[in-house]
Amino acid sequence: MFICTEKLSHTYMPGTPFAVEALRGVDLSIARGSFTVLLGPSGSGKSTLLQHFNGLLRPTAGRVLLDGQPLGYGRRELQQLRRRVGLVFQEPEAQFFSETLFDEVAFAPRNFGLEPALVEERVEQALQQVGLDDPVLKERSPFQLSAGQQRLAAIASVLAMQPQVMIFDEPTSGLDQAGQQKLFALLQRLNRVSGLTVVVVTHRLERVVPLADYFLVLDRGRLLMEGPPEEIFLRVEELRRCGLALPPVTELMNDLVAAGLPFSTTLYSLEEARREINAWRKKVAYP
Ligand SMILES: Nc1ncnc2c1ncn2[C@@H]1O[C@H](COP(=O)(O)OP(=O)(O)OP(=O)(O)O)[C@@H](O)[C@H]1O
Numbered sequence: 001m002f003i004c005t006e007k008l009s010h011t012y013m014p015g016t017p018f019a020v021e022a023l024r025g026v027d028l029s030i031a032r033g034s035f036t037v038l039l040g041p042s043g044s045g046k047s048t049l050l051q052h053f054n055g056l057l058r059p060t061a062g063r064v065l066l067d068g069q070p071l072g073y074g075r076r077e078l079q080q081l082r083r084r085v086g087l088v089f090q091e092p093e094a095q096f097f098s099e100t101l102f103d104e105v106a107f108a109p110r111n112f113g114l115e116p117a118l119v120e121e122r123v124e125q126a127l128q129q130v131g132l133d134d135p136v137l138k139e140r141s142p143f144q145l146s147a148g149q150q151r152l153a154a155i156a157s158v159l160a161m162q163p164q165v166m167i168f169d170e171p172t173s174g175l176d177q178a179g180q181q182k183l184f185a186l187l188q189r190l191n192r193v194s195g196l197t198v199v200v201v202t203h204r205l206e207r208v209v210p211l212a213d214y215f216l217v218l219d220r221g222r223l224l225m226e227g228p229p230e231e232i233f234l235r236v237e238e239l240r241r242c243g244l245a246l247p248p249v250t251e252l253m254n255d256l257v258a259a260g261l262p263f264s265t266t267l268y269s270l271e272e273a274r275r276e277i278n279a280w281r282k283k284v285a286y287p
């Protein structure tokens with residue numbers, strides 16, 4: 001397994017009256033090249049878990065392994081780790097600090113001490129990956145991009161490190177429908193075309209289920225479930241109990257099945273549902 005945790009626990013402010021046990025004995029594994037979605041109600045420990053994958057947080061107990069090696073927390077080890085595992089925070093554009101889009105994306109490669117020609121190559125490639133490779137945009141202030149472009153720019157600045165894993169914490173928050181669609185298309189390309197391992201926290205289930213091959217569900221700091229979508233979404237009652245809903249289209253199809261219609265209970269996207277309904281209509285019209 002590519003990323004593993006063994007009995008990972010994290011307590012914020014341990015030993016004080018304000019201690020919060022955010023993760024409790026989490027054992028999980030994420031396969032190389034997978035598209036993994038992390039679900040859980042608010043406060044269940046999702047962001048805390050993600051920050052362990054690139055060493056921003058250190059376990060209070062247990063450990064995290066990357067490619068079979070336990071993470072080290074020395075300066076050099078952390079530098080290495082962060083080149084391999086890129087983390088995109090929620091609303092990452094809030095942290096822009098460069099004068100141009102180019103400089104923003106060039107920051108990490110320059111920081112590694114790469115030659116200017118190599119830096120430029122990395123920036124070009126990263127901007128191309130996110131679809132912002134426009135000479136005019138490159139010289140513009142990152143603050144003068146649209147909200148959707150800012151999000152893509154922030155992702156490009158992490159991609160410029162050429163990581164093997166990309167981790168996203170609610171990457172679509174604050175984006176409109178078109179922006180969300182673009183973002184999920186990007187995640188899919190990064191995973192399927194560029195071969196990156198993708199881990200994402202999102203509530204946009206109807207969009208992400210068709211892309212994902214693995215789900216992790218946290219509840220109050222514990223790992224409640226892990227598995228492929230068709231296993232996870234069969235456990236409807238457990239999901240509901242911890243405050244998680246199925247994609248609305250799945251709920252609707254399940255209601256239709258309960259009313260006697262011959263549909264599948266494992267449909268997660270509008271597209272699949274449309275296909276199934278159309279096939280059924282044809283059958284009813286021309287039996
Ligand atoms: N810096 C911090 N100091 C103290 N407690 C924290 C800190 N960050 C998070 N917590 C607490 O740890 C628990 C898990 O928080 P976390 O942010 O990981 O949840 P989450 O699943 O990401 O929630 P959300 O969906 O709202 O983003 C919560 O009880 C939270 O209040």
Ligand SMILES: [Mg+2]
Pocket residue numbers: 046047048169
């Ligand atoms: Mg969070």
